[in-house]
Amino acid sequence: MSIKFERVDVSLKKQVIDAMRKAIVEGSFVPGQKLVERELCQWFDVSRSLMREVLQQLEAEALITIVPFRGPMVSEIQLDEAKSIYAVRQALEALAGAGCAQFASESDIAALQANLALIAQCKDGTDHKTLVNAKNEFYNVLLNACGNPVVKEILTGLNNRINSLRRLSMGQPGRLTDTVQELQAIIEAIGNRDAQLASQLCAEHVGKAANIALQVMAEQTNDKEAGSTHEATIPQ
Secondary structure (H helix, E strand, C coil): CCCCCCCCCCCHHHHHHHHHHHHHHCCCCCCCCECCHHHHHHHHCCCHHHHHHHHHHHHHCCCEEEECCCEEEECCCCHHHHHHHHHHHHHHHHHHHHHHHHHCCHHHHHHHHHHHHHHHCCCCCCCHHHHHHHHHHHHHHHHHHCCCHHHHHHHHHHHHHHHHHHHHHHCCCCHHHHHHHHHHHHHHHHHCCCHHHHHHHHHHHHHHHHHHHHHHHHHHHHHHHHHHHHHHCCCC
16 A cells, blocks of 8 residues: 655655654654665655655654664654753743744734644543644744744754654643643733743743653653663573
8 A cells, every 4th residue: 555645736755755754743653663665665656766865854854863784763862862852942932932922913822722722622632643733733823923033943943853752741641731721821921911921931831841751751761771681681
C-alpha cells in the first residue's frame, strides 16, 4: 500500500517531507525507530533519490538521525537536550506573551479563546494527535500576534521537538485540566493588556510542563538503565 498525493500545486518532495514530519510529530513513527529507505519509497511511491533528499531535510530539522552504516532512525531527545529546549522555550514564550498583550487584536484574542475551547474538548488527553494539533493552533495565533518575528521564527523551528516533549507532559493525568486553566489565565492577561502578567504566566506554564516532561524522561532513562543492568547480570 502506498500514499497517493493529490495537490499538484505543491512539489512532490515537499508533500513527502510534510507527511513524514507529521508522522514523526504525531507519533506514528516513534523515537528510536529505524526507518527502512526501501519501505519508505514503496509507502510514498517515490524514487530512492527523492527519498534521500527528504531524509536529509528531516535530519536538518533534527527529526531523524542518519547513522553511518545503519541508515536513518527517528531522533530521540536526550534529557540534557530537553532541558535546553525548555529553557529557550520558557524565555521566548514569555516574550511572546508580553508582545501579545501589547499588539494582539481583539480577533486574535477571540481566536486564542476558540482554540483553547478545542484543547479543552480533548477530554482526558488520551487523543494525543488531536490535542497536539489543537495546542499548535493556539500557539500559531500567539506567535503571529506577538509582534516579534524573531521569537516566532525560533519557536517555529523548535516546534517539532517541542511537540515530542509535549506528548510526554500532556499525557500525564490531570495535566490537561491544569493546562486549560493556565492558558485561560494567559488569555485574560493578554485581554487586559497586562504585558508583565502575561509574560510571567507564559513562563510559569512552560516551567510546569517542563517539570512534568523532564521527570517522565528521567524515570524512563532510569528504567532503561536498570533494565540493561539486570540483563547483564543474568547467568548464562
